[in-house]
Amino acid sequence: MKQLLRHEAPALxxxxxxxxxxxLGTGNWLFGxxxxxxxxWWLYLRLLRLERWIEDGMKASEAPHDEGLIGEILRQLQRxxxxxxxxxxxxxxxLRRINSQIxxxxxxxxxxxxxxxxxxxxAPAQQxxxxxxxxxxxxxxxxxxxxxxxxRYIKHPQGRKPFxxxxxxxxxxxxxxxxxxxxxxxxxxxxxxxxxQKQMEQALKQFVAHASHELKTPLTTIRGxxxxxxxxxQLSPTGRQAVQVAGEQxxxxxxxIRDLLQLSRLDSRSLDPDQGEVLDPVALTRELLGSLPDxxxxxxxxxxxxxxxxxxxxxxxxxxxxxxxLDNALKYSDGEVGIRWHEEAEGEILLEVSxxxxxxxxxxxxxxxxxxxxxxxxxxxxIQGSGLGLAIVEQAARLHGAKLxxxxxxxxxxxxxxxxxxxxxxxxxxxxxxxLRL
Numbered sequence: 001m002k003q004l005l006r007h008e009a010p011a012l013x014x015x016x017x018x019x020x021x022x023x024l025g026t027g028n029w030l031f032g033x034x035x036x037x038x039x040x041w042w043l044y045l046r047l048l049r050l051e052r053w054i055e056d057g058m059k060a061s062e063a064p065h066d067e068g069l070i071g072e073i074l075r076q077l078q079r080x081x082x083x084x085x086x087x088x089x090x091x092x093x094x095l096r097r098i099n100s101q102i103x104x105x106x107x108x109x110x111x112x113x114x115x116x117x118x119x120x121x122x123a124p125a126q127q128x129x130x131x132x133x134x135x136x137x138x139x140x141x142x143x144x145x146x147x148x149x150x151x152r153y154i155k156h157p158q159g160r161k162p163f164x165x166x167x168x169x170x171x172x173x174x175x176x177x178x179x180x181x182x183x184x185x186x187x188x189x190x191x192x193x194x195x196x197q198k199q200m201e202q203a204l205k206q207f208v209a210h211a212s213h214e215l216k217t218p219l220t221t222i223r224g225x226x227x228x229x230x231x232x233x234q235l236s237p238t239g240r241q242a243v244q245v246a247g248e249q250x251x252x253x254x255x256x257i258r259d260l261l262q263l264s265r266l267d268s269r270s271l272d273p274d275q276g277e278v279l280d281p282v283a284l285t286r287e288l289l290g291s292l293p294d295x296x297x298x299x300x301x302x303x304x305x306x307x308x309x310x311x312x313x314x315x316x317x318x319x320x321x322x323x324x325x326l327d328n329a330l331k332y333s334d335g336e337v338g339i340r341w342h343e344e345a346e347g348e349i350l351l352e353v354s355x356x357x358x359x360x361x362x363x364x365x366x367x368x369x370x371x372x373x374x375x376x377x378x379x380x381x382x383i384q385g386s387g388l389g390l391a392i393v394e395q396a397a398r399l400h401g402a403k404l405x406x407x408x409x410x411x412x413x414x415x416x417x418x419x420x421x422x423x424x425x426x427x428x429x430x431x432x433x434x435x436l437r438l
Contacts (some may be wrong), residue, residue, distance in 0.1 A: 049066075109121065112154070121136070125191070130168060164177070223250045227247065289303070305340065322353075327389065333357030349425050353416045359410035
């Protein structure tokens with residue numbers, strides 16, 4: 001600041017002395033202001049040189065020489081410009097490094113604009129999709145990939161699972177598309193070759209299906225012989241007990257095989273939104289409840305439902321969803337079990353099965369969705385099961401575009417919800433909700 005005042009002081013002093021002399025010479029203090037326009041003009045010329053230098057690109061070799069206030073502004077601008085240039089170089093290096101890393105990824109990666117036009121793609125995009133960069137830059141993705149379902153997914157990927165379809169170059173290749181929105185309407189599209197994974201999954205499904213089918217017949221034969229042996233009057237009590245235990249284990253094996261076959265069938269099926277039968281979920285639930293062999297179990301269950309609901313779906317799979325959730329609720333709870341069918345505000349159909357059992361710990365809420373997983377207290381409470389019930393429910397729900405939600409409070413019970421999308425709702429007509437109890 002002192003240095004600035006030292007450079008600006010002479011001009012200010014000359015102007016001030018001139019003003020005083022003019023005022024004394026003329027006897028009018030207003031005439032004393034006459035020198036100040038010259039000072040303003042001098043400052044204006046310096047600012048004009050600064051402005052032209054900025055407009056010409058702020059080249060250091062062409063910077064105007066000024067030791068005063070304008071010079072200090074100039075030096076501050078130069079320092080900022082040097083800092084900005086350094087930051088720009090760092091950003092450029094970072095972008096080049098990121099681009100080289102993305103380009104080296106084995107997955108095809110594309111950056112799409114708001115209209116799904118191609119802004120950038122890496123080399124695997126050409127191998128998997130036939131998209132060449134930069135030749136196809138600016139092209140609409142829909143013009144290169146003729147798949148309406150894929151384009152709809154890329155436009156609205158939120159809350160949807162990745163899209164899978166064959167490669168447009170080789171139908172033998174199975175690709176998985178994942179779209180991630182970012183920026184102002186842009187999309188990051190990542191495409192992975194999952195052919196080997198699909199082949200392994202298919203081989204595993206075929207093995208399970210074939211093994212289960214091959215085991216089914218001999219198990220039926222074994223159970224038949226065990227029942228014949230159990231009916232023998234000469235059989236000792238110890239022998240009868242052993243045969244009964246063997247029969248129970250054979251029954252468990254049959255149930256496991258039945259569940260495995262059902263899972264295999266669900267994995268191999270697909271269902272479009274307009275496919276399926278028109279079902280009455282309330283009547284379906286009442287029939288399942290009526291088929292329970294024990295009257296005491298039926299007394300523990302109550303249904304609360306809107307009798308005018310209609311659901312488009314596969315009857316066998318909807319029955320499987322209700323049956324498995326009901327069986328679990330009755331096994332894990334000694335109290336009342338509630339089944340509720342109702343329509344949400346946005347047209348979704350919600351199935352709720354609640355119980356008053358011991359509940360599920362928070363750390364188990366995700367684990368119970370896994371195949372063959374059984375709760376911590378199943379052994380202590382001697383609860384039998386294959387651990388596939390919820391897996392079947394979730395797979396059957398996913399087939400219908402529905403989601404399985406689990407809410408549980410230890411010592412207060414659990415609630416399992418299956419939320420069917422609005423396009424599965426075929427409501428007959430608007431009526432007030434009624435309560436049906438069985």
